[in-house]
Amino acid sequence: MILILKETATSKQIEELLRKLKKHQLSANLITADNKNIIVVTGETMSLSSEEMLSSDLIEQVQNIAEPYQLANRKFQPKDTVVSVGEHTIGSNELCVIAGPCSVEDERQILTVAKKLKKSGATMLRGGAYKPRTSPYVFQGLEEEGLRLLKLAKKETGLPIVTELTSLRYLEHFCDVDLIQVGARNMQNFEMLKELGHCKTPILLKRGFSNTLEEWLMSAEHIMAGGNPNVILCERGIRTYETATRNTLDISAVPFIKQHSHLPVIVDPSHASGIPSLVEPLSSAAVAAGADGFMIEVHPCPEQARSDGGQSILPADFVALMKKISPIASLCGKSVHISEDF
Amino acid sequence: MILILKETATSKQIEELLRKLKKHQLSANLITADNKNIIVVTGETMSLSSEEMLSSDLIEQVQNIAEPYQLANRKFQPKDTVVSVGEHTIGSNELCVIAGPCSVEDERQILTVAKKLKKSGATMLRGGAYKPRTSPYVFQGLEEEGLRLLKLAKKETGLPIVTELTSLRYLEHFCDVDLIQVGARNMQNFEMLKELGHCKTPILLKRGFSNTLEEWLMSAEHIMAGGNPNVILCERGIRTYETATRNTLDISAVPFIKQHSHLPVIVDPSHASGIPSLVEPLSSAAVAAGADGFMIEVHPCPEQARSDGGQSILPADFVALMKKISPIASLCGKSVHISEDF
């Protein structure tokens, strides 16, 4: 950590600061450049937050040189993490394809779509049971009944299931869920992250819609620090000034994360764009940029969806998407599972 | 709600849509303009989310004309909400001044600062016991011991206490807290909002750092819909591209919310700017823009703070700030409590 002191800092204040740093078992090296006093701090600086060091009357700028995250850092674990989910893996040479409706609505809906997806190359089934909704006046999900229907679909198709946990109070119902999703709005719900660190189930950690890549990796670090190494990151678009798309897919996040972390990364083009006709091009882009897979919303009848129908694609579009993407995925070292009668 | 249909919509699809709307007990009026089919929907449209209506192959644009929030809406309750907190009120002609350290650190720290603040015009004492921290490796708050020290400070000074709830699992310890803060990261933790709707304690709802004004009011609506009308909104800066300040204080939020809602609004210039020398000018601006008060971080020794020391001001600066702001507050119809020996 490099501290650039204010010009108003007195020698007495500087001495005190140096003493304080030494008390924390840190080495501090004072140098002067361009009339500025600069302190280079080394040692276990991770326990100092930059904000703490920016104390009012002494320090003007702080530059971190140590890595803020460790367990998620590729520097300390060069090999890719491969997470097993049911019979499938994420982060390997298998393309991860998670598909399904925004919300589980009824038995017929989820079974119909699950069977079609299974045939056309999906490796996991998604579906919301507990839904975080902006308005208290709209459909909030089928809750426990939704989980029951997802498990039924799993039994019928063999597809592992992925669904969102919105509160720790529901965690007890998630024992048969194969991949627990932490939604964008809970990416910095640190109490939830800490608790999921004690689970064995893999975690799909969506990026908060206004969180930086570093904050995202720090949230993964919260889970991993608790003992659960099976974290998969999902880029789902960030909030910007652009309103033509629902969010702005930060495609650069894919290669950036792959270079800085060993964790698998997938992309959610449905939430990122909110526009069905953009789902295929953005999925293709994600695979070409090095993503380990994608998660998309597919609904048998989007007009009748009880949430996010507008961004869902039809099962037939999903088939076309898989046909388009398979050869690109092959070029990028990812194989696709498509049943023989596809 | 106005639905503008895609040009590709067939008469059959339009008829189906009209039927579907009528099934929801809504009136639907089809008109044609510039070769576009437009449906004006009236009735209880609040249960339709815009997103749901944007179903893939039919609807191009949706324009809401009904108000998305009702209980928080000034249109339906023109009179200002006044919330009582201890002997003080927020939203009345009394300026609300919440001050204190970012984190409660020890007995001496919190008692020293509380006594100074009481004398210089603070109406409530803030201090973090449970701290949401980006890194798992830094100070996470004193937790229950922090709450105990806050209550001690309340006993000594009479100041009502304000502190953040980071998980419902801690709610049982918050029975003596006068004003429960929902932090920016939990503004859309809907499970928490619903539960707080069943409390009697007033709620200080901070704006999420990337949430719109409408989303913020919808979160207030979640609490109010549960039966708790005592919600105070706190603007604390939003995340933008600008890095000179920690966040960007959205000062327009103050008059905008006052015009659209009857709920009290205060401003947190410490988190908004992250820069001590900006705290006074931004507090003045907030009062001049019509805010009901402000919440600021004051620490007896910022250099030694265990969190956010960099944005805290000294007790002496707080005295100067109150002297500067008092006459502006008077001009804006807000009175300030300053003890005689101030």
Place this chain on the structure above:
Amino acid sequence: MILILKETATSKQIEELLRKLKKHQLSANLITADNKNIIVVTGETMSLSSEEMLSSDLIEQVQNIAEPYQLANRKFQPKDTVVSVGEHTIGSNELCVIAGPCSVEDERQILTVAKKLKKSGATMLRGGAYKPRTSPYVFQGLEEEGLRLLKLAKKETGLPIVTELTSLRYLEHFCDVDLIQVGARNMQNFEMLKELGHCKTPILLKRGFSNTLEEWLMSAEHIMAGGNPNVILCERGIRTYETATRNTLDISAVPFIKQHSHLPVIVDPSHASGIPSLVEPLSSAAVAAGADGFMIEVHPCPEQARSDGGQSILPADFVALMKKISPIASLCGKSVHISEDF
């Protein structure tokens, strides 16, 4: 255009507004829904800006239903625009690959790099002669001498040249430039756009770093309305809160623009990311998302570059990039020119 009136609008005001609209040769149809007065306006509404209609005391919301841009709109010209630049084309089944250094620095630099690029599949040579620089104290470009060197490189290699115009006062020197670049900072320099509408030379219109897709297409419309149909759009990253990358590449812009406009679209991953190791994955993503090509910075010795060295890749990296992307481009219907001895 749909106008939703404020509830405070009096019948007299409404009548006046209807009269005013009719005076503009527009049809206006007044309907009432949910106690709101709504006017549906049809006819040549393009001359009314939404902002103008939001007049203070009458109109609450404006919804445009007509298309704000016409000449650039795929609805009115379904066929792709193909722009010829030298012997190459953009928007056809040929992958457009523009490469070269940020700034032209000297004869040896530009000739060396141009020859290498020609061999490895570049279709055009870029290089800055006039440089818009944030600081007045750094290198501002070789100006006319830079243009001379670019023309020399064109003569040696046959590559058409692309360079930025920073002021109309230099336009007279651009007669031999094959593709004139309008930089991000000039995307809304309407006086420049209007003047370029009177040129015959194709224009590479970069997206402003905080402009919406609609504003971008409106700027293309400014050029086209002047008589120059040869506009190529270049997405180069937008400004967001994320600081890990220099800008955020808005990859969704590619398929969105292709669907709404017939103009060619390319991507600049060098400026978008500012990180050399991201250039290849982002170029691949752009091609997979349907871009007509890309423009990247290549410098024979980035450490010695006089501007933007940090985001340039080496000629050897460019060769590797072309090898990686060629088969993806083929799958996406775009062929690549690579000389035999590649």
Place this chain on the structure above:
Amino acid sequence: MILILKETATSKQIEELLRKLKKHQLSANLITADNKNIIVVTGETMSLSSEEMLSSDLIEQVQNIAEPYQLANRKFQPKDTVVSVGEHTIGSNELCVIAGPCSVEDERQILTVAKKLKKSGATMLRGGAYKPRTSPYVFQGLEEEGLRLLKLAKKETGLPIVTELTSLRYLEHFCDVDLIQVGARNMQNFEMLKELGHCKTPILLKRGFSNTLEEWLMSAEHIMAGGNPNVILCERGIRTYETATRNTLDISAVPFIKQHSHLPVIVDPSHASGIPSLVEPLSSAAVAAGADGFMIEVHPCPEQARSDGGQSILPADFVALMKKISPIASLCGKSVHISEDF
């Protein structure tokens, strides 16, 4: 400047870099901390841009310690700059109040409003003659005729006139303009800034809607470096994700700029919010935060405005605004000119 090297940098590369720095007459001091090589560079580092130093294979991070702007920097000129415009001053203890319509439309409009404004405390008259418009199909301003009408209004009322220059080609017509406005879209039109550096006329430099405070001061530096010290900064709202207001007024910019620069700063709440009912509260906030004044849009009949009618206030509202703000301005050390019969 502090350079933190990548771990892959070889001793040979580091030596070369040190040699290169010395060739630029800079001192370079190599130190090692936490296994990182760090170079502290001192001397005239202003001519190195950070971007240039981030050369691909050597440097990981760059931290500037020298000030990027000098002429605009309060550190090097502690005394406030006071700019004279006609009989008025900006940056002194006089509140600067610029008011008038978005566009000059006809003689009657501009004379009517100018006389009313003069009486109610405006110190300068604004009005657009050349208008930068997003669409080529809407009103583009009266151009030279607009300038003639502004000069007429000045003759009748004595108010100095402020109007926007959209292209250097019109500069010859601006000789009688008292304060030349550089609009947000031209804030980084460096060719224009350089040319205006050679003028004597004061420049009102609006902040680009997505420019940082540092970029804004660097643009002021461009003008000042040319020899024109009379620059006034105008904060007019920045582009963020929030759509409830047209832009987001960055109120923190006011005290931040006042602390870091000696140049006068005013605020434009009309463009910042786009909502007439927010103009007074935001003007009050600006004055309370330390602004030297504000610029607002006033139109005698906003419904009939040919541009931006929706954000204009009525002359009567302007009178009310001045009455509300005068006592706040007095408290903040700024006096207001209101004629006796006000």
